[in-house]
Amino acid sequence: MSSATLTPPPTATASLVVDTDVASFVFKWHPEFAPRYVGILRGPELVVSFMTLAEMRQGALEANWGPRKCDVLEAYLADFTVLHSGSVLCSTWAAVRNESVRKGRQMSSADAWIAASALVLSAPLVTNNPKDYRHLDKLQLVSAAAG
DSSP: OOOOEEEOOOSSOSEEEEOHHHHHHHHHTOTTTHHHHHHHHSSSEEEEEHHHHHHHHHHHHHTTOOHHHHHHHHHHHTTSEEEOOOHHHHHHHHHHHHHHHHTTOOOOHHHHHHHHHHHHHTOOEEOSOGGGTTTSTTOEEEOOSOO
16 A cells, blocks of 8 residues: 655755645744744745645734734745645545545545645645545655654
């Protein structure tokens, strides 16, 4: 059975899809996790799914951030290329959800959009939660997480 491959940080990749957890760690400068990912993210084009954009904005609303902090978040997010939904992405999302169900794995809708984004772009997904994605065929993962 094939599944997602966990690889060391890429040395020459055109782009990386950044999972919400990693984008959030770097934005908030999580003292343990942010330093692990900064070097990985330096160089290639950084892409986030529209779902990551939505999740980060939801987090700001739930934390009741004021306009100034929200402006800082928007400036940070502007540095990413955003992959928006379209027909190919929707079909890939459906395939990701189907593969997860066939393999008996629970996968959130949000994680499926993020995985589908990486698959559509044929780009590695940088995540601190590789266990959420390992069951997917053809998905390349990059993580600084232990296990």
